[in-house]
Amino acid sequence: MSKLTEIVYCGIILLLECWFSSSCSDKGTPSAITVNITCDRNLYLYVDGKYLGGDVADAKQKHYLTNEIMPHSHVVAVRCTASTPPWQGGILGSFENGLVTDTSWRCTTSAAYGWNMRSYRDDDWPMATSHGANSPSTFPWGNIDSIDKKAAWIWSSDNKDDSEVFCRHKLVKECTEEKQSYFQTPKSTRDIAIQGFLLLKVRVAGVIECGLKCGQNSACVSFTIQSSDIRGSRLCELHNVTTESHPQSVVRKEGYQYHEVVQTFY
Ligand SMILES: *[C@@H]1O[C@H](CO)[C@@H](O)[C@H](O)[C@H]1NC(C)=O
Ligand SMILES: *[C@@H]1O[C@H](CO)[C@@H](O)[C@H](O)[C@H]1NC(C)=O
Secondary structure, eight states, rough: OOHHHHHHHHHOOSSSEEOOOOOOOSSOOSSOOOEEEEEEEEEEEEEETTTEEEHHHHHHHHEEEEEEEEEOEEEEEEEOOOSSSSOOOEEEEETSSBBBSSTSSSSSSSSTTTTTTTOOOOTTOOOOOOEEEEETTTTTTOTTTTOOOOEEEOOOOTTOOOOEEEEESSSSSOOEEEEEEEESSSSSSEEEEEEEEEEEEEEEEEEHHHHHHHHHHOOOOOEEEEESSSSSOOEEEEESSSSSOOGGEEEEEEEEEEEEEEEOOO
């Protein structure tokens, strides 16, 4: 959404609650990206359900696969089967858009039909377990130079007994998942301000502009704005704390109204 659309949209809905989309995309990855990925031992790489590449990756031999992921892609899915007991499985990869294998992935040991497709709901899959950093001291793989240092060797929680895993991650944050709404909390919010924890103090035309400023600042979780009875511009203060997280910094300030960011996940 363009900024103008956002303003209009918020204005139409109502002043107290207005919706923002943060750094997200419903169109998937904006451009083609490359991935370097390996696993111990047989890797199958999918994007939005389509097989992209794989075969014996053999992390122990420092082999890895390089693939290009087309623009407008949404979900990456990886299946890996370990070699022989003791299995000791691990998947390690880095993507050009900054995504790396880590504990924000989800991994399961048995997957249902469609497990690698975009529409598949993986909410009930466990989060991945890290079995070591991409570093020379990580046994038995050591480090893989072409894969980002921030990547971790992921698997299910038990990488000695689980011989096969299915892991997934989104390539972009989708707008339908997260919306921010700025609102006046049910508690009293009038004549309240926050002392300190100030990120920015600006003059704005109204609450929507103040909310947009907050939306553009990733540290902003609340803001206070001078009431509308002041003619012309109004003071807008962005904060990185809330009245709840820092009750000791709440002060009475006549003519100010406090708003807070609420994130809703779908
Ligand atoms: C993949 O490996 C190549 C060769 O080492 C490197 O130039 C590139 O930056 C790597 N890409 C990613 C996404 O890790
Ligand atoms: C809030 O921002 C200030 C700088 O303005 C910083 O010193 C402080 O650590 C931040 N506090 C929190 C809770 O993020």
